[in-house]
Amino acid sequence: NAGVTQTPKFQVLKTGQSMTLQCAQDMNHEYMSWYRQDPGMGLRLIHYSVGAGITDQGEVPNGYNVSRSTTEDFPLRLLSAAPSQTSVYFCASSYSGPGNRNSPLHFGNGTRLTVT
Amino acid sequence: AQSVTQLDSHVSVSEGTPVLLRCNYSSSYSPSLFWYVQHPNKGLQLLLKYTSAATLVKGINGFEAEFKKSETSFHLTKPSAHMSDAAEYFCVVSDMGNTGGFKTIFGAGTRLFVKA
Numbered sequence: 001n002a003g004v005t006q007t008p009k010f011q012v013l014k015t016g017q018s019m020t021l022q023c024a025q026d027m028n029h030e031y032m033s034w035y036r037q038d039p040g041m042g043l044r045l046i047h048y049s050v051g052a053g054i055t056d057q058g059e060v061p062n063g064y065n066v067s068r069s070t071t072e073d074f075p076l077r078l079l080s081a082a083p084s085q086t087s088v089y090f091c092a093s094s095y096s097g098p099g100n101r102n103s104p105l106h107f108g109n110g111t112r113l114t115v116t
Numbered sequence: 117a118q119s120v121t122q123l124d125s126h127v128s129v130s131e132g133t134p135v136l137l138r139c140n141y142s143s144s145y146s147p148s149l150f151w152y153v154q155h156p157n158k159g160l161q162l163l164l165k166y167t168s169a170a171t172l173v174k175g176i177n178g179f180e181a182e183f184k185k186s187e188t189s190f191h192l193t194k195p196s197a198h199m200s201d202a203a204e205y206f207c208v209v210s211d212m213g214n215t216g217g218f219k220t221i222f223g224a225g226t227r228l229f230v231k232a
Contacts, residue, residue, distance in 0.1 A: 040224065040225075042206055043160075043222040045221060045222070090159070092220075094220075104150060104165055105160075105162075105208075
């Protein structure tokens with residue numbers, strides 16, 4: 001039972017490079033989301049999805065793109081990395097469908113990204 | 117729009133004394149509320165959740181929280197702190213998003229220090 005799997009665990013990019021952070025879950029969860037965690041700011045929601053083919057912006061979406069072609073996968077794309085995107089990124093999922101807001105989030109172990 | 121305010125960025129207690137971590141929220145709907153804990157260099161673990169049933173919610177490791185709608189608060193308490201409780205704690209609200217589902221917003225976190 002893998003739960004939520006994030007890859008890679010660590011990544012160093014140069015300014016302007018692009019990359020994709022991968023997130024996969026095997027729990028058949030409808031809801032998936034991406035957060036970034038910065039010291040003193042908690043976790044801030046980047047993008048989220050309530051099901052395959054549906055995505056929406058969170059609190060800090062600029063500089064990030066997402067898509068949700070399958071229930072299992074929810075990749076996060078950085079098109080042109082900036083030093084301000086240095087952070088720890090967490091993917092999370094829950095069973096929440098559109099009418100179920102009570103399911104807790106299950107988190108991956110995080111990706112530590114450094115942009116130089 | 118929903119928001120979560122954790123009133124203390126740091127709380128320091130002595131082992132064996134009570135713990136109080138404060139959280140206020142705003143929501144345009146009837147929200148679900150959660151507390152998560154994050155130990156150093158680890159992912160996030162659910163402590164407890166409020167989902168419009170009993171207003172006093174019991175969680176793992178002796179923690180509990182009381183939902184007070186009139187005060188829009190969801191404070192986390194524990195009668196007697198243990199050294200192992202030292203961690204960062206996040207108050208979380210789940211509320212209506214734009215795509216008909218629910219999105220989850222985190223507070224900035226409260227770091228709990230426990231002195232021997």
